[in-house]
Structures are given as C-alpha cells and as structure tokens.
Amino acid sequence: MLDLVLKQLRYNSFRSLLTVLAIAAVIAEILILEGFLAGLYKQLQSAVLNRNADVIVSQTGISNFLASRSILPQLTRRDVEDVEGVKEAHPLTALSVIYSQGGRSMPIIIFVHDAIGGPTEIIAGGPVVSDRGIVIDQGLSRKFGLKPGDNITISDFDFKISGVSSRSAAFFTPFAFIVYDDLIDFYLESDVADDIATFPLLSFLLVDVEEGADPQAVAARIEKTVDVADAFLPDQLARNDEDMGRELMGPILGLLIVVSYGTGALVVGMFMFATIRARLPSLGVMRALGFKPRTLGAAVVLEAGLLTIFALPIGILLSLGLANIIHDLSPIYLILPVEPTAVVRTAIVCLALASIGALAPVRMIARLDPAVVFRS
C-alpha cells in the first residue's frame, strides 16, 4: 500500500509539493505563535536570572522584578550585608522611561548597576567604562539605528553608547544599562525628576552569599531581620514574573493560538479534501479493479499522514527561519519555535486534521460506482 501511495504522490509531484508546503506553512505559523509565547516567558525569566545574584532583595510586598516599582531605603544595603551568610549586596535601580526619536517612541527600562546586574551578553562595543556611558539592547539599537559611539538622548540627558547587548529585553521593552556614577547626574541634569526625592535610588539588592552558605537560608534570614525588605531566590522571582506574564498575556496569546489551530484545521482539511477529491477518477479505476473502499480509505489516510510527516520538518525549518528573520528585524522579540511540547502538539493536531480532511472524501469513494469510470 505504501508503494501505491508513494506512486500517487509522485504522479502529480507539483500538487504534492504544494500540499506539503501548505501544511508546512500551517505548522510554521502555529509554531511561531507557540514560540512567541514561550519566548515571552523565557525573556521574563531571563530578566531576573541574568542579574546573576544568589538572592534578590526587594521592597516589602513587591514580589515581581519587572512591572512593579520597588523602592528600598538606602540603609537597607548595610542591613542586608550585616545578615549572616551575606558576602556582598550589590545595588540595582530600575527606571522606566520613554525614549523618543524622530516621532517614534519606545518604553525602555534603565538598570543602574554596580559590580553585578549589568548586561550579560555584549554583542558590539563594550561595557560602560567612561562617564555617561550606556549599554543598550539590540532591539533599541536596531529600531533607531544606534551603534556604539553614538550619542543617545534620554529625558534630555546625553549618554554615549558604549555597547549593544543581546537577550536584554522583556515584555516588548528593551533594557539599557548605566552605572551608579552617572545616576545622580542623570537625575539632576535631565528632566527625569522634578524632585530627586521622588525617584528611586535603590530598587533591588543583588546578594552574593558566602561560599558554602545556603541561599534559601540566607533569604529567610534577610526576611526575618530586615523589616522593609522581602528576599527571593532568583528562580522564585523569575517564576513570579513568568506567572504574571501568563496572567497578562496568556489569555490573548492563547486565544490567538486557538484561532491559529482553527485556521490550520480549515487549511489542512481543505488541502487534503481537494487533493483526494481531484483523484476520484483514479480511485474509481482502483475500485473497478477490485480494491475495497476500506483499503482505499486506509491508503488515503496513509497519504495524509505521509504528507504531514514530510511537511513537519519543513514546517519546523520554516518556523526557525521565520523566527530568525523576526529576531533580526526586531530583536526585542524572542521566538522559541522548537519547544518540544509545542512541536509534538502541533504535529499531532496536524496529523489528525489531515486524516479528517482526507477521510471526508472517503465516503465519496465508498459511493463511487466503478462503472462510471468506464462510461467516461
């Protein structure tokens, strides 16, 4: 039977190719959407994990890293460093500002960092070494044509771009990194604060624990000792942000994925239906030759399965290519199209849909009168 099916596919190779391409396009489209959601969650996690701390301390009651405003009193750093097991507490300040250039605007988050907490992957230029230096995410760099050495004006304050980083964006928002030496100048000289007292000087503390100390125990001790602060293991804080992302974006992207599956169902079903229906005369000949409708039905479902199996790697490659193109064009989006669960789910759905689409004309085969073939 496999031989028969392969011959059928080869007989009209262009049609077979079109069908494989269409199913591959459906697979790619679904994988891109699934990958978009997976990438969004990954970025939310990475924003926390890339700060490279053993424990992260926030304002009491603030259990998220992004999308929340955390303000710690200056003295918290000293209090935290006094806690047993803490080697060093590095300050980190997060500022949300809007960057505008040439009539276009983009929200950015500026992280003011000390020894740790800065960019983890600099792809052009280098880290901040001079006054007013800034490292920007490649999403911002690409969108506004900014490169190392260029000046960037944020809230009327001129920074000089020292480097461009990758994997430093989340929630459709690129990050930028500056050092503490420039923070006060930024506050005083720019328009960012009417009154410096209103803006945070310290948002989080990134804690290094002493060698051999258990981060969880250290976090518990910080919670107990420092009233104004909450302490989290980075994994926990990352999970909190991911959960917030799921709550916020899950329904909408979930709905869009459902719509994509619906569209995919229509497309794959229609292709198989049209492919099989166009071959009704030859199927009629086979019936006249004594093939049972059940055998022909099985052959048709096998054909649908084979087409989907051929389409699957092409769809995956297509989705990887598209994901790369999207990331190149707009690096603030991270698309992870080959998450195993999504690939398996998409493959199963497409196989099922192709089989259903192919089975629809099987009823026509069953009702096909072999004599018609000879009459025509």
Next chain:
Amino acid sequence: MLMWTLKGLVAAPLQLLASVGAIAGAFSLILFFQAVFAGESDQIVAYIEKSDADVWVMQKGVSNMHMASSFISDWKAQKIETVDGVSKVTPILYLNTVMVAGERHWFSFIVGLNKGDSRAGPWEMAAGQALPGPSEAVVPAVLARLANLKTGDQVSIADRDFRIVGLSENTFSMANSITFIAMDDLSDIMSTFGSFSYLLVDAEPGVDPIALAARLQSDVEKINALTRAEFTNNDWKIAMQMGLEVVSIMTIIGGGLALLLIAFTAYNHVGQRERELAMMKAMGVRNRSIYASIMFQIGVITTLAFLAAILIVVVAIPLTAWLVPQITLRLTLDALFQVGTAAFIVSLLAAIVPVRKLVNVDPVTAFQA
C-alpha cells in the same frame, strides 16, 4: 465566456466552500490580530478619554501615561490653579504594579485619588461606591469576576490590604486594568510625598484647550502640558507602535498562507479543467480571455474569503468578549483596508501559478483524447 467562468466557479460547490473557508481562515487570523491590538490600544487610552480633562499636565520630558512615570511637585498644582482660564485642577498619583487578587497576580495601573474628589475616578460603576477611602479600593468588575471577588473582599497592593468598596465598568483590559485607591495610601506605597503624577486641568467655559496648554507650559517651569487629544494620541501611538511589529509579522505570515491557499485553489481549478481549456484554445479563444476568466475566478474566491473573514471576526468579537472578558477587540477600517489590499496583492501573485500552467496547455491535447 462569462457563463463558462461562472459555471467553472460553481462546478464543485463543496470544494469552493472549503477553499473559501480556508482562505477566510488565513485572512481572519490577520484581522483578529489587528482587532486585538486596536482594541487594546483603545483601552490603553480609555482612562484619558473618559476622565475628559481639557489639558493634562505632567513632568517635563514626559508626554504619555502608559509605561511612563511622571512626578510633579504639589506647589505647581497650586500655581496652575491661579493661571487664567483654569477652572479646576485635579491631581492624581499613578503607579503600575502587580496586585494580588483572589490569590492571583494581576498587572494593574493604580490611580490614587484625592480625598473626597471623584473627578478623576471611575466613570461607570457596576456596584458599590466610586470613591475609595483609606485602605479601600475600587477594582474593575471584570477583574473581580475573574478573581471570584465581590465588594467587601480584599486585594493586596505591595503587601497592603485593601477592601473592595466598588466595582467599575470598562476599566479592564489585558494591558490596562485600572484600580482606584486613596492618594494617601498610594503615596505611602510609592514613598512619595508632596508630589503628584499628573494633573487633570479643566478649562473655564469658552477657553481653548490648545491655548491653555501653551499658557501653562510658558507660565509654569519644568512641566509638559498637553491637550487631551494630544495626550491620547501619544499613548495610542506608543501602544500601536509596540504592537505594530507583531501585527506586521502576523500579516506577512497570514498573507503567505493565504497566497499558498489561493495558488493551490487556482492550480487545482485549472488542473481539473485542463482538457476544457485545451479545447477552448483549439477553438480560437484568445489566451487573454482565458487569463481574464481565471483572474476573475480567483478574484471572486478571494473576495468571498475576505468577506467571510470579516464575518468570522464580527461574530468572534462578542463571542470573545463573553468567553475571554479580559480581551478587547475592535475591527477598524484601517485593518480592513490593509487586509483588503493584502488580499488583492495575494490574489494577483497567486494567479501566476495557474497562468503558467495555462501557457503550457497544448490545444492539440483536446483532440488527442
């Protein structure tokens, strides 16, 4: 020729229906994306529009509300009150943070309202009171429903508990859920005293908001004063810009899919009628007429699919509002125009496949059979 074309279209109605349905699916995917972003962008500016201030005053260098932070000293509010043409100044504090409600975390914009002044508060209530007192909150009715909460229950903002005293309408969307609390409470949370985030300025009757904004800008140092229209437009633009790339990507993917589908349908269509076409060529029907006929058929299929896509999305909008109330959808004329243009281009490109096939049809085959 016209009759042949029409007959060709309806020769296999089930196949035509399946083709139209599948292509409509690809178009509706694009329309759906556009509707999501348009709906969300509308919701993002809902507070600015509904609070209906003539002029918005904020910190210099800030020109929008969504994802921004602004701080303006309280003495500036007093100064603005004395400016000619100003009828009322209503300050608000504003913070975007994560709120805990019903054991779930919700991203929310928290608006701090001045004691006893509901001017900047919710514009439509589902239940309870519109003005929160100390340790009280007015939350969106949709959020309360999703979190299984009612008036009298508690929500938590930055570890502080607030009792729900009111449920507001039209204040919830995926990216812009608005919670109202007392300004003093929000000041405490933000550790901000003696400053506000934004000032809502009402003009005296007959005063031009544009002129008033300009006057405020020149009279008060280090502020930015924008008319409601400008302020709305700034926020709407930033929301659309954030979504634009995603929408463009999905338009290209959906368009590519539609292109394949239409090309396949047309190819299938021509393939099934190859002998007829050979016969027509042999009978002297000019290629141009046959091409026109095929183009017409593709045009009809694309148009039907486009109309079906609109119908699908129009039906999906109320259905989505019912099933997933946190999502706001809006179909815009712009979106229809864009998808319509994409459909036209796609149908032209898709015609290349059958036309190429037609060129290769040899009239002699009509007599060989």
